[in-house]
Amino acid sequence: MRTSERRQRELLSQLRTEPGLSPADVARLLWQQLTDPRLAGQERLFFEICGHALRGRPEAVPILEGLVVDWLEPLVAAEVAAGADPFAAQNRARLGLATVRGLLLDLLGRRRRGDGGVPPAVLRLGVTQPPISATIR
Numbered sequence: 505m506r507t508s509e510r511r512q513r514e515l516l517s518q519l520r521t522e523p524g525l526s527p528a529d530v531a532r533l534l535w536q537q538l539t540d541p542r543l544a545g546q547e548r549l550f551f552e553i554c555g556h557a558l559r560g561r562p563e564a565v566p567i568l569e570g571l572v573v574d575w576l577e578p579l580v581a582a583e584v585a586a587g588a589d590p591f592a593a594q595n596r597a598r599l600g601l602a603t604v605r606g607l608l609l610d611l612l613g614r615r616r617r618g619d620g621g622v623p624p625a626v627l628r629l630g631v632t633q634p635p636i637s638a639t640i641r
Contacts (some may be wrong), residue, residue: 527586575601
């Protein structure tokens with residue numbers, strides 16, 4: 505699982521350096537990668553291992569280390585590079601990571617039930633709305 509997470513962060517870093525891609529383009533491309541149906545088993549395993557870790561299973565607990573923090577640096581860097589205040593970038597990065605993981609969980613449930621994917625309108629919320637000026641405290 506750590507290898508998969510590292511590869512996804514590397515993809516984010518690679519996409520950020522592609523000429524002509526806006527932050528919204530990068531987010532859409534990363535989302536397409538994360539929601540590839542061929543990765544559904546891997547995504548289910550991610551949530552299963554997290555559940556075991558949260559229940560205190562000794563073999564799973566180490567996965568919690570870095571589960572959020574390892575993503576914050578590249579996400580904050582992307583926000584700051586796009587002109588965000590570093591404090592606000594930290595908050596948006598954490599909120600964005602939580603949102604993506606929640607949407608992935610929703611997507612897995614929908615696919616299992618045959619409901620399809622995340623509705624496109626949900627994905628547009630984070631791309632078409634102006635930046636949130638308030639910060640989470």
